[in-house]
Amino acid sequence: MTRQPGHKAYHDMGGDLAGTIMPDRPDDPIFAAPWHKRVLGLTVAAGAMGAWSIDTSRFRRETLPQKDYQRFSYYEKWLAALTNLFVINGFVSPDEIRHGYDGGLQPMRKEVLRAPDVAAMLAKGAKASRQATGLAKFSIGEQVRTKRPEDTLHQTPGHTRLPYYAAEKTGRILFHHGHHVLPNSHAHALGELPEPLYSVEFRSADLWPDHDGNAGDTVIVDCWESYLDAIS
Amino acid sequence: MPHDHHDDHAHSLLPPEPALRVKSLETILERKGLIDPAAVDAIIDMYENAIGPRIGAGLVARAWADPAFKQRLVNNTSGILTDLGYGGRQGEHIVVVENSAKTHNMVVCTLCSCYPWPVLGVPPAWYKSDAYRSRAVREPRAVLAEFGVILPATQQIRVWDSTAEIRYLVLPIQPPETHGLGVDDLARWVTRNSMIGTGLPKRPENGGLGASL
Numbered sequence: 001m002t003r004q005p006g007h008k009a010y011h012d013m014g015g016d017l018a019g020t021i022m023p024d025r026p027d028d029p030i031f032a033a034p035w036h037k038r039v040l041g042l043t044v045a046a047g048a049m050g051a052w053s054i055d056t057s058r059f060r061r062e063t064l065p066q067k068d069y070q071r072f073s074y075y076e077k078w079l080a081a082l083t084n085l086f087v088i089n090g091f092v093s094p095d096e097i098r099h100g101y102d103g104g105l106q107p108m109r110k111e112v113l114r115a116p117d118v119a120a121m122l123a124k125g126a127k128a129s130r131q132a133t134g135l136a137k138f139s140i141g142e143q144v145r146t147k148r149p150e151d152t153l154h155q156t157p158g159h160t161r162l163p164y165y166a167a168e169k170t171g172r173i174l175f176h177h178g179h180h181v182l183p184n185s186h187a188h189a190l191g192e193l194p195e196p197l198y199s200v201e202f203r204s205a206d207l208w209p210d211h212d213g214n215a216g217d218t219v220i221v222d223c224w225e226s227y228l229d230a231i232s
Numbered sequence: 233m234p235h236d237h238h239d240d241h242a243h244s245l246l247p248p249e250p251a252l253r254v255k256s257l258e259t260i261l262e263r264k265g266l267i268d269p270a271a272v273d274a275i276i277d278m279y280e281n282a283i284g285p286r287i288g289a290g291l292v293a294r295a296w297a298d299p300a301f302k303q304r305l306v307n308n309t310s311g312i313l314t315d316l317g318y319g320g321r322q323g324e325h326i327v328v329v330e331n332s333a334k335t336h337n338m339v340v341c342t343l344c345s346c347y348p349w350p351v352l353g354v355p356p357a358w359y360k361s362d363a364y365r366s367r368a369v370r371e372p373r374a375v376l377a378e379f380g381v382i383l384p385a386t387q388q389i390r391v392w393d394s395t396a397e398i399r400y401l402v403l404p405i406q407p408p409e410t411h412g413l414g415v416d417d418l419a420r421w422v423t424r425n426s427m428i429g430t431g432l433p434k435r436p437e438n439g440g441l442g443a444s445l
Contacts, residue, residue: 014342014393018366021378023425024356030280032357035251040279040354041272042258044321049266058344065241074345074360076250080243083257086266087242094238096260098245106265115270122278125321125350128397161395163342165369177325177398197396204391208370216335216388219369222396 007150008164010069011062015165015208039075043082048113048121051089055187059159060084128181130194137196137225142173144200144228152184152227159187162227166219169206170231174220175199182224196225284353285424287318288401291351292427293418295328296406306330306403313350323350323399329392330403331429336387337402338376338429340368341394348399352427359428369393379430402429409435 031037047057060081064072068080086092092101108114113121138144148167152160161183179194186192204217211217246253261267295302305312309328313319319326326348329337341347342365347355358364367375372389376382383389392400404426410418410433425431 012343013362013366014340014368015370016362016366018363021358021361021363021367021375023358023379023430028356030284030354033251035254037276037280038254038258038272041275042254042261042267044275045267045271046261060240061344063240064243068243073250074357076253079246079250079254079257083243083246084240086257086261087239091266092242092260092264094242094245096264097242097257100256101260101263103263105263108265108268112266112268113271114268115274118271118274118278121321122275122283122350123317123320125319125324127324129325161343163393163395165342166393175327177396180396183396197398199398201390204389211370213373214385214388217372217390218388219391219393221393222398224396 009062009149010066012149012164014163036075039079039082043078044122045113045118046082046085049109049111051091051111052085053186053189054126055159055181055183056189057081057085058183059187060088062159063157129177130179130181130192132179132196133194136176136198137230138173138176138198138228140173140176143170143231144173144198144223145170145231146200146221146223147227147229152224154185154190155188158184160184160227162223163221165207166200166202166221166223169202171200171202171206171221173198174201177222180224182226184224184226198223198225198228200228279349279354283350285351285427286419287353288348288351288424288427289419289422290415291316291318291328291401292403292422293415295403296410296418297413297415302330302403309401318350320350322346323348325397326351326399326401328401328403329390331405333405334388335390336383336429337390337392337400338368338372339392339394339400339402340365342366342369343393343395346394346397346399348401351401352424356424376430379425381430381432402427404433407433407435 061077149160149162177197180197182193182195199220200223201218201220205211295305306328309326345360420436421433423431426433
């Protein structure tokens with residue numbers, strides 16, 4: 001049964017018509033403005049505090065009000081989401097954001113990342129893989145059908161890593177990466193619920209009606225098992 | 233945590249000018265003991281000076297020079313990177329995809345900006361742009377043309393959309409004129425874009441840096 005296409009979120013832009021790409025030049029700095037690097041540093045340092053996950057950070061960036069998501073530059077999105085994370089998690093009040101904090105210098109919390117620990121924190125990272133909790137349902141080479149992004153959500157508004165352009169398409173399992181934390185639940189602190197993660201390969205001609213490249217062109221999307229249905 | 237729906241618009245309470253907005257937030261966080269400004273400095277220093285595309289270029293050069301290393305890199309990327317000390321944040325699960333005469337690989341993140349930070353550093357602005365995120369999966373040949381890359385029609389393109397925590401690093405084809413060079417000289421031919429798939433290796437200018445753009 002063919003269903004009407006569902007709602008496409010505004011951050012989910014794969015396949016949209018868009019303008020020219022502006023490649024950088026060899027002497028461009030890594031950060032275009034000093035405040036860009038400050039946002040990156042603050043975001044990474046705050047994440048290391050462990051109060052929220054990378055999935056939650058992504059959810060907060062992509063659920064910024066549409067007008068802000070679309071007018072903000074990249075690091076403005078990061079900054080806005082970071083601000084909201086500190087407020088939503090009760091570390092900072094909206095009043096303090098508006099007027100500043102005048103309660104005197106507080107001692108640094110013990111969970112705050114310190115300068116001497118930065119290199120080790122970056123080198124360690126945070127793996128998303130987990131011990132398998134069951135068998136993988138699909139095998140390499142098997143054909144599968146993707147669900148609709150909105151049918152993979154664990155709450156509303158929710159978070160998913162299934163792009164709209166790959167919804168209700170038939171692809172083939174290329175890799176099985178073992179069990180990985182499921183962003184759809186983890187973004188909302190509803191548990192890691194690890195699932196088998198697969199790289200699923202789609203023929204470009206199956207995704208885009210106007211595809212005019214090589215017939216062998218493909219797009220690969222990493223899909224958690226609950227994004228996929230077996231083909232009966 | 234208790235909060236009302238206004239909290240997820242708290243960002244709109246900051247000053248309008250971005251640089252002031254950052255300063256304002258950082259000052260609050262520092263006073264409340266929620267951030268160590270020296271740690272922020274140290275993170276920036278790592279990404280400006282230590283973690284960048286030279287690391288990826290070194291891996292590619294070694295793979296070109298040593299077929300056994302290449303096999304291990306392609307088959308067990310995470311294991312090799314951990315052994316070499318190049319795992320880490322935003323690159324916990326790296327997969328190397330090898331270009332061939334038959335297949336060209338190209339990487340994008342349509343949903344945000346996922347990128348293999350431990351081996352390429354911070355992603356460039358174009359990688360994070362709406363235009364690249366929108367178009368790479370749909371018209372990769374037109375996108376490549378804007379980077380000055382024209383592929384033979386017989387070469388198929390695989391576009392990797394980084395939707396999970398797997399990060400993809402492209403292993404470009406070794407230019408024939410570089411056969412026999414040592415690893416350091418080979419690394420100078422490896423461009424950052426050739427490891428994203430939006431470029432090809434090229435003859436180094438001014439001696440090369442080991443991963444120019």
